[in-house]
Amino acid sequence: MSTKERILQTALELFNSGNTQMATTNHIAKAMNISPGNLHYHYKNREEIIRVLYKQMRSKASLPIEELPTTILELNKHLKDLLEILWEYRFFYKELLFLFSRDSELEKMCVEDNLKHRQRIIKSIENFIKNGELELHNGQSTGYVADYVLMTEQFYFSYSKTLGKEIDRDSVRETINHINGVFRPYLTKKAIQNLKLD
Incomplete structure (x- = not known):
């Protein structure tokens, strides 16, 4: 699974378990053990992920x-x-x-x-x-x-x-x-x- 796909999967899990307001791109990156910069290379912001x-x-x-x-x-x-x-x-x-x-x-x-x-x-x-x-x-x-x-x-x-x-x-x-x-x-x-x- 590519990093881009993993970001989507991790974001979906976090959004479903809590809410989108609490799951920032920093939270998503931390859950994946990648840097925020790496995440933003693939997706500009949380809204784009959604x-x-x-x-x-x-x-x-x-x-x-x-x-x-x-x-x-x-x-x-x-x-x-x-x-x-x-x-x-x-x-x-x-x-x-x-x-x-x-x-x-x-x-x-x-x-x-x-x-x-x-x-x-x-x-x-x-x-x-x-x-x-x-x-x-x-x-x-x-x-x-x-x-x-x-x-x-x-x-x-x-x-x-x-x-x-x-x-x-x-x-x-x-x-x-x-x-x-x-x-x-x-x-x-x-x-x-x-x-x-x-």
């Missing part, structure tokens, strides 16, 4: 249009993969708005990606409707449901903290359960049978 980690996370989590789930069962399989990615980069969603306040470039990247991500969610919902597994009612739109999915995915960690809960693997599972819960009222009999739900 942006690279964010790009890694997005790359792992984002599906191309042609690979989007077409059934609720496929969605559940994707959510299980997403669970592992959320846990691997959990610092990001614990500190999302704070990170934006420190780095406008990161915020711009995330907003652009999120708009695309929202469209992918909408496309998936349209796939479920087309396949007869989802049926919206009471005038609700695909965008409305997509927004609830996005809010749950990106802010459940923060919500859990307001209830005094620790962020652990159970928190990630709860996030996935709540995303499934968003779809539950709109599942058709076909989807319920496919998922073997009561």
Whole structure:
């Protein structure tokens, strides 16, 4: 593993175990037993490291249009993969708005990606409707449901903290359960049978 890759791995471990404010580039360098100058040769500052980690996370989590789930069962399989990615980069969603306040470039990247991500969610919902597994009612739109999915995915960690809960693997599972819960009222009999739900 190259020094550049080790910096990212060490930073991710420190960010996840504490927070990004406490893990400076000096802390990262010390944990690696390298000089701060060596670290700064590869990354200008902590914000650049966070942006690279964010790009890694997005790359792992984002599906191309042609690979989007077409059934609720496929969605559940994707959510299980997403669970592992959320846990691997959990610092990001614990500190999302704070990170934006420190780095406008990161915020711009995330907003652009999120708009695309929202469209992918909408496309998936349209796939479920087309396949007869989802049926919206009471005038609700695909965008409305997509927004609830996005809010749950990106802010459940923060919500859990307001209830005094620790962020652990159970928190990630709860996030996935709540995303499934968003779809539950709109599942058709076909989807319920496919998922073997009561």
